[in-house]
Amino acid sequence: MSAAERLADRRERLLNAAYSLFAHPGFHATTIERLCATARISNRAFYECFSSREDLMRAVYERCVEETLASVTQAIDKAPSTLDDRIVAGIAEYIRFVTKDVRRARVMHLEVRRAGDVLSGARQHTVGAFTKIIESSVGDGSDPSAPELHLLALGLIGAMTELLIEWVLASPPPPTEKLVEASVHIFRRTFTTPELSGSGHYAGRHDPS
Template sequence: MSAAERLADRRERLITAAYTLFAHPGFHATTIERLCATARISNRAFYECFSSREDLMRAVYDRCVEETLTSVNAAIEKAPPTLDDRIVAGIGEYVRFVTQDVRRARVMHLEVRRAGSVLTSARQHTVKAFTEIIEAAVEDLPPGPPLELHLLALGLIGAITELLIEWVLADPAPSTDRLVDASVHIFRRTFGPELVPERSA
């Protein structure tokens, strides 16, 4: 391999190792030495790829978010064109995709917070991306309550985030169907039943 290919290979092995180790035993319990041993590279090589554990966490987190956004957008595009169908498809896909792999759920909703303020901007960027999906979906609704759309979307994202943290930490964990049902219910109540009617049973 060329030098660039070797660097890319080491970087990918570190991301793969970190995806598992940052999820369990967790970010703070995972040393650079353990990451390097799992990835089968030297400690010196680590710093050729990443400047710190936080930098590596950012790479892992960004990949999780990118994959989730791709999956959610695809689900919305495939859904029937009504607002309710598209939002239900997007929320359902988000919850199910994130919980398909507990490592993804832990990295995105638990360990990234434990990594500290250095990743605050990454989390804010992610919240902005998902908020924009909701805002774009509901921007054509007729005027509803005198509340700012952006704040309502942020509130919905926050609620779903807390539901997923509950899924990660609770024993036993609630089913993903219950998480989706709760999230959809919150969405419909947030934007008003007169705007987003409940489906008939």
């Protein structure tokens, strides 16, 4: 292999090692020495690929997010055009994709928080990306309730995050379909009224009864 190929190979091995080790035993319990031993590279080679353990964690987290965003976007694009169908498809795909591999769920919803302030920016960027997906699906950009829409979308993301943390930590974990049902219920109670749920637009404030 060329020097560039060797570097790319080492980087990929480190990413794979970190994906497993940062999920379990966890970010703080995983040393650079252990990462290098698992990836079968030297400590010196580590610093040719990443500047720090936090830098590697960021790369693992961002890869998880990119894969999840792509899967959710594809599911929404394939869904029927009604608001309810689009959001339900996105919610279901998000939860099923993230929980398909417990390592992904732990990295995205538990270890990224435990990593501390160094990854807070990456996490906020991710929350913003998923919030925009909801906003673009629910509103058409001209709704005068747009500021409220943003906060409601942010609240739905927060609710789903807490449900997934529960799935990661609970023993036994709740069935993923129950997580989907709960998230869909929150969405429907928050964003739609029965007569407008099929219109494809945000219904705005409504009687919650």
